[in-house]
Amino acid sequence: MPVPARPRQRRSAQKTGSTPVVFPAVLVVTAAGAGAAVGLAPEGARPWVAGTATAAWVCIAAVVAFTAARLRKAHRQTVSRTGELEMTKNNWSQHGAETDQLVNVTLPAVAEQLKNGVGADKVLAGLPTPSDPYLRRMLHVFTTEVAESVRRTADAQSDLDMMRRELAKGTQELERLTHDTLPAAVSLLREGSSADTVLAKLDWPTNPLLRSPAESFIRELAYSERRSAAAQAASAKALSRVQAKTVGMLADLRDMQDRHGGEIFGDLLRLDHSTSQLGLMTDRLALLMGGRSSRVWNKPIVMESILRGSVGRIAAYRRVRLHNSSKASIAGFAAEGVMHLLAELMDNAANFSPPIDEVHVYVEERSAGLVITIEDSGLKMSDASMRRAEESVSGQVTDLASLQGTRLGLSVVGRLAAKHGISVNYRPSSRGGTGVVVLLPPQLVAQQREPVGPERPRPGADLPAAAPAATPASAAVPAPVPAAEESFPVRTPQPAAPVDEAPPVDMPRRRGAATPGGLPVRAPGRTMAEAERGRSKAAPEPSRAEPDANAPARDAGSRFGAFHRGRHAGGNTDGSPAAPGEDARPETGPEADG
């Protein structure tokens, strides 16, 4: 209320500036007028006029005096109010300057200092204290709050840094775990180490978040590895009993077949066939389970027996036509594997061709080894299935996990092929179906082909074994010269008296292929038998003089036999070259030795 009242007061104050002079003048003028009125009045009215004029003047004087007193009072009030106003204005401007200083200078400085880590108390102490208590309080509150938030920010920052470090460390550990430790652990486990060994051996992450899942993973994996290994071992063990039983049954059946004829014989043959198929299935499973083949042969097996031994194990053996004129033998250690491999491939071919069509098996001898082609006339395999089959038989994937229900046979083929270095290839057959080409490398072939010499007479390309005796007698009857006969001179330990038929082409090779001490040197790609043959090439004739006791096997017995024969050969050296009648005998040799 005082503020709006102010202008009125000011105006009245300005008006009252002239009043002290005005009032006495009014009194004088009115007194003069009253005197004049009294003087001018008629005599009779003079007392009345004088009285009235006096009374009127007294009234006016009283009014003027009162008014003057009021005016003075108002003037005094005005003066004091103006002073107050000035003081307030001063205060206001001072206050404004302080606020200005506070906002523009002090607060930023405070914030800066606090940010630089100076304590709140210190900052407050170093500041000019504002006069206004509110400002003082505000400054105080501001300082403490900012100090608090600065502290919180620093904490948060350090927390963040720590987190980042932890994260980087964790990432690094995770990387190491993923790329180094886990693969190493898995391969160790696959090799049969226990979980504790693996956990102790390798460098595991320290971070429990990583360590505990890794540990549990390893333990779980070790458990499943152990379980699968145990299952495999148990199956292999159980299967080995079945295998032994099957082999025993086959031997028994063979005995019975010798004893019985007629209808019983036919039944025995059927049983024999079933048992052989059973043997194939058992062998297949045993091989997949890491077991061994049911049989081991201690002598080379001629190709014909190999083919028959394979074909006899499949159900549709009557549909398989064998075209074999090779006299080569498969080394005993590989014979069972080769038979199993061929049986699986023939089984496959027979199963995937119409039941009236035949499966043809051809054997060729090539310098790269024995080539066996199995052709069916069934449906052509699709590219995808051929690729799958190729993959299975390549032997690169030996994991049981890759087994497919019906492809056990091909997986076994792959394993056997990888084991013996046999190459198995699928190709479309010219007969309309699928052909499988099996290449048996030379080291599996017990009887090597003679090296092709230009001056050596070759009775037939498919009868390489007939070649060694260039004498007319045996050249006239090339076919029956068996593989077994050839393998014998190979093992003659002593070079006997050279005879005229030693091929000249072999002589330099023989010299080149021996150490100064007389030991044979095996050139790469040649088998030991071939190397030895080169050394003892001079002695075929004497050994041929005793053809009936040939031992084709690579066993100690045959070596003793060879020694024995060699000892006897001295008397027979100049004796009979193989007579035609005797050519038949070596054929019985393997059986006779068996």
Added chain:
Amino acid sequence: MSRKPVDIGDPDRLYTVTGGRSEADDAFDLVTLIVSECEPTAGMQSEHVRILELCRHPTALVEVSAELKLPITVVRILLGDLHAMGKVSARHPRAADSVATLPETALLQEVLHGLRNL
């Protein structure tokens, strides 16, 4: 693995030798002499080859069987094949011819009775 002694026999089963047949024709007696008519040729089954070689001189079936270490029935089947191809010929022993000239069984029985009654 049970380590059994290594196999010393042959891997081929008899039904693969005979091609699945178990019935032999009765053309061959145990003592029928077999003579080969030609030399073995390449690509023949090895048993055929051996029979042909063995029978360059007349050989009895039972001897062939013993030599080949094969049951009589199997040898009969093999010989049947060779015979059908004309590669062997069979000579029945002379005794077989005289079977027809032997006295009747009834007569012999009578003789037996007479002897017993003596």
